[in-house]
Amino acid sequence: MDGEVDTLDDVFDQFLNNNRFFKDRDVLRHDYIPHKLPHREEQIRHLGLIVAPLLKTERGSNVFIYGKPGTGKTAVMKYVINRLVQKAKEFGAPVKAVYVNCRLAGTEYRIFTNLCAAVDIIVPFTGLATGEVFDRFKKGLEDKRVSFVVVLDELDELIKSRGNVLLYELTRINEALRNSKVSIIGISNDLRFKELLEPRVLSTLSEEEIVFKPYNASELQDILWERAELALCSGVLLKGAVGLCAALAAAEHGDARRALDLLRVAGEVAERENAKVITENHIREAERRIEHDRVIDALANLTLHSKFVLYSVYLLGKIKIYSAITGDIYEVYSEVCEEIGVSPLTQRRVSGLISELDSIGLLSSRVISRGRYGRTKKISLAIPRSPLSEVYSNDGHLGQVTSFIPTCLKAKLGKTKN
DNA sequence: CGTCCACAGGAATGACGGGCGG
DNA sequence: CCGCCCGTCATTCCTGTGGACG
Incomplete structure (x- = not known):
């Protein structure tokens, strides 16, 4: 009886004292947007210059962003857009933004549904003609009188399966609008993506281009240390572990997302093992677990x-x-x-x-x-x-x-x- | 050198579940 | 409620093809 109570006590105490490892676990999730993005200053500046005109209610250029997965495209873009919207609020400029992941949305229809939601128009999730949804979006946008930033992430997936129609409509939308403006930010993982676009779409869409190169191992280390400082307690992370983490991710086309996942899961493994520090072995174990979970998840769907x-x-x-x-x-x-x-x-x-x-x-x-x-x-x-x-x-x-x-x-x- | 296998993968078409406007 | 149109998934029919075999 006593033993049982003690066991539970241990479990709870351990959980409560868990800050031995994590100060803030969420910092290591890849949807977290940090205040500092190491080795991406140039891209941030570039994108900032492009969207800045919106603050003066001028139309910003359309942009095309390329780069392999985990090179910080999404993070940089969200960071810049957040700051833009914030700044716009300060100055009373009517700037709005939507972010749509085309692969997750799946069809043109669902992408337009997302766009509509961003301008407070409710459309049914099925049943309407796609063109109808687009018209409602256009109408809603016109009534709002805003500068609207449309971010289309993983755009290549959409084009590959559906073709150019959506993009064509969207690039032409400004011709029909009097009170509002639309700027498009397209993001693609696929570097050959341009070849799939029709020339007329390409010319309007890629007025500007930003390329994200993969991180190398040492850049990944910088990122890991940067985040670890916020996410982990001091002293729990060994240098070797970070090195391995960065090396594994660098081997996988410099994927920072991968590196952060590895570190987070390794931390969880170490925590559960009651270890004092995160070691290279924990990183390796994390690699196995991530793969395992990925498979289980994919299978379930x-x-x-x-x-x-x-x-x-x-x-x-x-x-x-x-x-x-x-x-x-x-x-x-x-x-x-x-x-x-x-x-x-x-x-x-x-x-x-x-x-x-x-x-x-x-x-x-x-x-x-x-x-x-x-x-x-x-x-x-x-x-x-x-x-x-x-x-x-x-x-x-x-x-x-x-x-x-x-x-x-x-x-x-x-x-x-x- | 032509043949011909065992499919790849495009196009047209149909069945189905669902929202719309009247 | 109805007739209509939509997107999605699946079927049917189809043309195309790299290269070992004869």
């Missing part, structure tokens, strides 16, 4: 059939020295569907699902030609197997069939195929 397709690749992966091709996956997939009692989709659709899984990063696929034996796609898992088997055994559908082995798979198990 898959549709039924995507899940089955992935499972089929997983099953085929049980055969050594074998990488799956579309046809085999479809065979296995069909049998899995049969076993569970769901009617399978067509091969065309499954092929599409494979491409989707590829772009999420769960599968990696590559078109190959086997000459006489046709042209197909070579497909393998892009993620470790262990989290998968864990998820599958707990899955509502697949949990029941874990012992089921498709007959076409049995046939292959014996043979050795390329």
